[in-house]
Amino acid sequence: MNPHDLADFAITNTPEGVSLLEFKYMEDKTDYFSTRNKVIIGSGKDDSKGFGIRVLLNGAWGFSATDKLTKESVSETIKRAVKLAKAASLCNPHVTLTEEPIVVDTVENPIKIDPFHVELEEKLEHFVTAEEAARVDPAIQFTNSVYVAAQDYMVFYNSSGTKIDQRITWNGGYVTMTASGNGDTQTRKFKDDMFSTRGWESMKEFDLVGQIPEKAKELVKLLEAPQMKPGRADIILNPSQLGIQLHESCGHPTELDRALGYEAAYAGTSFLKPNLLKENFMYGNEKVTIHADATIPGAIGTFYYDHEGVKAKKLELVKEGVFNDYLSSRETALKIGRKDSGGTMRSNGYDKIPLIRMTNIVLQPDKTGYSLDEMIAETKDGYYFNTNRSWSIDDIRLNFQFGCEVGYRIEKGEITGLVKNPTYTGITNEFWNSVSAVGRPDEMEVLGTPFCGKGEPGQTMYTGHGGPPTRFSNVQVGLLE
Amino acid sequence: MTELTHINELLAKELEKSNLDGFEILTSFRKDALTRYANNVIHQQVESGSTFTNLRGYKGKKLGTVSASISENNISKVVQNLVETIKVSPEIPFFKGLAKEQKYQNFKPIGENYTAENAAEIVSEIVNIGTDLDPRAKLFGKVERIKLDYALLTSNGLEGSHSIRLNDLKILSIIEEGEKRGFGREVAANKTTAKPDVETLTQSAVQISKDTLEAKSVDVGEYPVVLAPQAGAELLSYTLFQLSASPYHQKYSPFSDRLGEQVLSSNFVLYDSPLNPESLMATPFDAEGVPTKNQNIFENGVPKSVFYSILSASEFLGDPSLASGLMGLPYSDYSFGGSGPSNISMKTGDSSREEMISETKRGLYVQTFWYTNIVNGPKGVITGLTRDGLYLIEDGEIKHAVKNLRFTDSLLKFFKSVDLISNTQTALLDEFGNAGNIPFYKLENLRFVSKSKH
Numbered sequence: 001m002n003p004h005d006l007a008d009f010a011i012t013n014t015p016e017g018v019s020l021l022e023f024k025y026m027e028d029k030t031d032y033f034s035t036r037n038k039v040i041i042g043s044g045k046d047d048s049k050g051f052g053i054r055v056l057l058n059g060a061w062g063f064s065a066t067d068k069l070t071k072e073s074v075s076e077t078i079k080r081a082v083k084l085a086k087a088a089s090l091c092n093p094h095v096t097l098t099e100e101p102i103v104v105d106t107v108e109n110p111i112k113i114d115p116f117h118v119e120l121e122e123k124l125e126h127f128v129t130a131e132e133a134a135r136v137d138p139a140i141q142f143t144n145s146v147y148v149a150a151q152d153y154m155v156f157y158n159s160s161g162t163k164i165d166q167r168i169t170w171n172g173g174y175v176t177m178t179a180s181g182n183g184d185t186q187t188r189k190f191k192d193d194m195f196s197t198r199g200w201e202s203m204k205e206f207d208l209v210g211q212i213p214e215k216a217k218e219l220v221k222l223l224e225a226p227q228m229k230p231g232r233a234d235i236i237l238n239p240s241q242l243g244i245q246l247h248e249s250c251g252h253p254t255e256l257d258r259a260l261g262y263e264a265a266y267a268g269t270s271f272l273k274p275n276l277l278k279e280n281f282m283y284g285n286e287k288v289t290i291h292a293d294a295t296i297p298g299a300i301g302t303f304y305y306d307h308e309g310v311k312a313k314k315l316e317l318v319k320e321g322v323f324n325d326y327l328s329s330r331e332t333a334l335k336i337g338r339k340d341s342g343g344t345m346r347s348n349g350y351d352k353i354p355l356i357r358m359t360n361i362v363l364q365p366d367k368t369g370y371s372l373d374e375m376i377a378e379t380k381d382g383y384y385f386n387t388n389r390s391w392s393i394d395d396i397r398l399n400f401q402f403g404c405e406v407g408y409r410i411e412k413g414e415i416t417g418l419v420k421n422p423t424y425t426g427i428t429n430e431f432w433n434s435v436s437a438v439g440r441p442d443e444m445e446v447l448g449t450p451f452c453g454k455g456e457p458g459q460t461m462y463t464g465h466g467g468p469p470t471r472f473s474n475v476q477v478g479l480l481e
Numbered sequence: 482m483t484e485l486t487h488i489n490e491l492l493a494k495e496l497e498k499s500n501l502d503g504f505e506i507l508t509s510f511r512k513d514a515l516t517r518y519a520n521n522v523i524h525q526q527v528e529s530g531s532t533f534t535n536l537r538g539y540k541g542k543k544l545g546t547v548s549a550s551i552s553e554n555n556i557s558k559v560v561q562n563l564v565e566t567i568k569v570s571p572e573i574p575f576f577k578g579l580a581k582e583q584k585y586q587n588f589k590p591i592g593e594n595y596t597a598e599n600a601a602e603i604v605s606e607i608v609n610i611g612t613d614l615d616p617r618a619k620l621f622g623k624v625e626r627i628k629l630d631y632a633l634l635t636s637n638g639l640e641g642s643h644s645i646r647l648n649d650l651k652i653l654s655i656i657e658e659g660e661k662r663g664f665g666r667e668v669a670a671n672k673t674t675a676k677p678d679v680e681t682l683t684q685s686a687v688q689i690s691k692d693t694l695e696a697k698s699v700d701v702g703e704y705p706v707v708l709a710p711q712a713g714a715e716l717l718s719y720t721l722f723q724l725s726a727s728p729y730h731q732k733y734s735p736f737s738d739r740l741g742e743q744v745l746s747s748n749f750v751l752y753d754s755p756l757n758p759e760s761l762m763a764t765p766f767d768a769e770g771v772p773t774k775n776q777n778i779f780e781n782g783v784p785k786s787v788f789y790s791i792l793s794a795s796e797f798l799g800d801p802s803l804a805s806g807l808m809g810l811p812y813s814d815y816s817f818g819g820s821g822p823s824n825i826s827m828k829t830g831d832s833s834r835e836e837m838i839s840e841t842k843r844g845l846y847v848q849t850f851w852y853t854n855i856v857n858g859p860k861g862v863i864t865g866l867t868r869d870g871l872y873l874i875e876d877g878e879i880k881h882a883v884k885n886l887r888f889t890d891s892l893l894k895f896f897k898s899v900d901l902i903s904n905t906q907t908a909l910l911d912e913f914g915n916a917g918n919i920p921f922y923k924l925e926n927l928r929f930v931s932k933s934k935h
């Protein structure tokens with residue numbers, strides 16, 4: 001049955017006493033493959049479809065989902081959701097929601113080349129030729145590649161009158177090279193975090209084959225490079241490492257559900273307690289302005305409407321260093337005095353409830369700031385770090401430690417060599433208060449990951465992050481020996 | 482279950498018409514039900530029921546995989562999708578077919594799930610007990626009910642069906658006073674609807690949160706550590722990852738080329754028991770139709786096996802029959818379908834939590850580790866943080882709670898000195914949903930490198 005008809009049927013049959021009923025049909029498809037040494041070692045197609053119904057009854061939520069697409073099944077699912085909400089009333093959360101505009105819209109992100117219509121052969125060719133080009137030295141014994149294309153089609157109706165039909169397509173992929181020698185093994189991903197809500201054109205436009213040999217040569221040199229020495233130094237992060245730093249130390253702690261304790265027993269809480277909003281807490285110094293922007297064309301965390309039917313927004317999480325806003329939802333926004341939801345609720349499938357998810361977390365560039373070269377030229381004793389390898393942060397998102405694939409030693413304003421196994425560690429707000437230079441708009445990149453995990457039952461989501469090259473001063477680097 | 486075998490038969494009938502050389506069907510019905518509570522109220526009450534099929538088929542050396550929502554209405558569409566996938570797939574030179582005829586050691590699955598009402602009652606009890614103990618306490622956690630029925634059918638004549646039922650309980654108590662926050666956690670997983678010992682678990686969680694509210698900072702450095710089962714499980718999970726075929730063969734594992742060598746402590750014994758019906762994720766066959774077996778993964782500190790799927794066994798060993806039978810069943814969206822043990826146990830010793838503490842001059846007691854990650858694969862260096870319960874032990878006694886610390890250390894070092902192991906095991910699910918029976922154990926030293934603020 002047509003999902004719009006099922007949706008109509010569900011809304012018409014909203015039971016007495018239910019203050020909000022949401023019907024969400026989702027049809028998700030994924031095409032993927034992976035290779036090792038130019039040979040395909042895994043490929044497939046995933047397709048799932050069904051609907052979920054969420055009800056708010058006497059202030060308690062109930063959610064039930066099924067893959068049976070009939071009117072009878074809609075009635076059954078409403079009944080089960082109501083039953084669950086009634087059971088929840090034993091410890092009633094007394095939920096209230098923001099008032100939101102009623103929306104009737106059909107939207108789809110623009111793509112030039114539909115990745116689902118590109119032959120597997122062409123996609124494989126793209127990566128296999130890059131793997132071939134990466135074989136610059138016998139020390140490189142393994143090359144792997146991964147490619148994913150996905151599409152979420154959603155029909156969302158609620159009992160207030162909102163009717164949304166939204167299709168979001170995204171894709172991305174990369175090559176990993178592994179080199180062994182000199183008693184060591186090192187790896188390098190390229191190009192890392194390259195996922196976008198664009199079509200196959202995003203992959204074609206990027207000269208992977210042309211750029212990979214240089215990264216491969218560097219990887220081989222890394223085997224002979226010195227181990228990074230522990231100490232304190234200035235560090236410059238490239239956009240992808242800056243992205244993961246933002247993701248872990250700004251994106252997750254500004255999720256309001258986390259700050260309010262909804263994720264406490266699993267992902268944890270947040271050092272950004274709601275009272276800090278009123279207190280003008282200095283998250284970073286005045287150079288730090290961070291947006292959560294769901295409207296950046298082509299970025300991986302971009303959409304039109306969230307899964308509560310709220311229009312995508314640009315939120316100013318940190319404004320010139322001051323903690324300014326959270327990622328929020330209809331339920332949580334009221335608790336920090338917002339009148340409207342931040343529009344960040346997304347779910348990864350018909351059978352999951354929406355959760356507050358990052359959109360695109362972006363450090364705003366400095367128009368009159370530094371180029372990367374200028375930043376390096378001004379650094380006396382430091383490092384330039386590229387590409388995340390290891391990430392870890394505590395349950396309130398303060399103590400972090402990151403490892404990168406490659407570090408460039410900077411001495412007296414010049415890159416003087418490579419260091420292997422670079423790591424750095426710090427405390428979130430101290431770190432963001434140590435920013436000494438933010439790069440210019442022309443060197444910024446918004447990248448992202450489709451693998452951000454959250455919630456119970458677990459959900460993964462495609463989220464964006466990035467910014468320009470950025471320098472931090474006096475950071476603890478290296479592992480103590 | 483009859484519905485699943487019926488769908489498998491319809492799929493098989495359709496597949497037989499398609500002129501493939503072979504196929505494998507795994508159809509499952511999964512019901513995820515979860516009651517989640519925070520700040521003493523139930524904020525999430527969800528359930529879903531869905532039928533999926535995972536199909537693989539091949540023609541010559543061309544292999545295709547599709548997984549899809551399935552019902553009687555889309556059988557031919559899903560099969561057609563598979564056939565088209567195979568057509569456009571390149572040949573896999575090392576491919577030598579899927580699971581061959583084998584016998585499964587079938588057993589009757591055991592397990593039963595709580596109802597949503599049971600779950601709400603358990604939450605209500607936790608909240609009442611917790612707030613009675615300390616009115617400042619706020620309780621958080623979940624009561625999850627996992628139900629997975631699955632049926633297998635292959636062109637090589639393999640046929641089987643089984644089911645998994647389990648309940649997972651988590652209790653976190655938070656006490657807040659001004660700027661200070663105390664956190665305490667307990668977990669328990671089981672297969673029956675026998676009521677968990679909510680009272681003892683809640684008492685412990687609340688007590689830990691009272692203690693950690695007053696946590697003091699200690700210096701970083703090396704400490705002997707006594708690990709509660711949740712903490713111990715985390716270190717074991719990250720050790721086991723490194724026996725996956727890819728890192729092992731790509732020389733990115735600390736165990737690469739060291740199979741059969743004694744690399745860890747001689748009392749370090751890990752075994753997988755999928756054929757023990759009591760195991761939380763017990764199953765007679767894996768997601769590829771390979772029979773499971775009870776086996777030692779580490780024997781007296783010696784890694785005994787690498788985890789191979791049919792494909793990776795073909796690729797790296799040239800023999801698909803050497804697949805380990807460890808391919809993950811689709812019990813959760815969150816499992817990425819890798820090959821690895823999901824019913825792991827650490828062999829017990831003859832000690833106890835109390836004895837481990839009393840024999841420690843100065844050390845730390847860790848309730849839970851969090852956000853562990855690999856820092857340097859070949860060297861076995863991993864990092865992670867403590868959470869929801871960390872204590873200083875001095876002169877054989879717990880002295881006081883400690884603010885959370887980060888460890889960064891090589892498992893080749895810290896698992897070389899497993900001092901003591903308790904004579905009891907706790908059943909739990911790890912962060913990735915794999916089941917474990919984990920004792921308390923003590924490591925001679927673990928290196929802590931930095932502090933957090935709470």
Ligand SMILES: [Zn+2]
Binds near residue numbers: 252
């Ligand atoms: Zn994330």
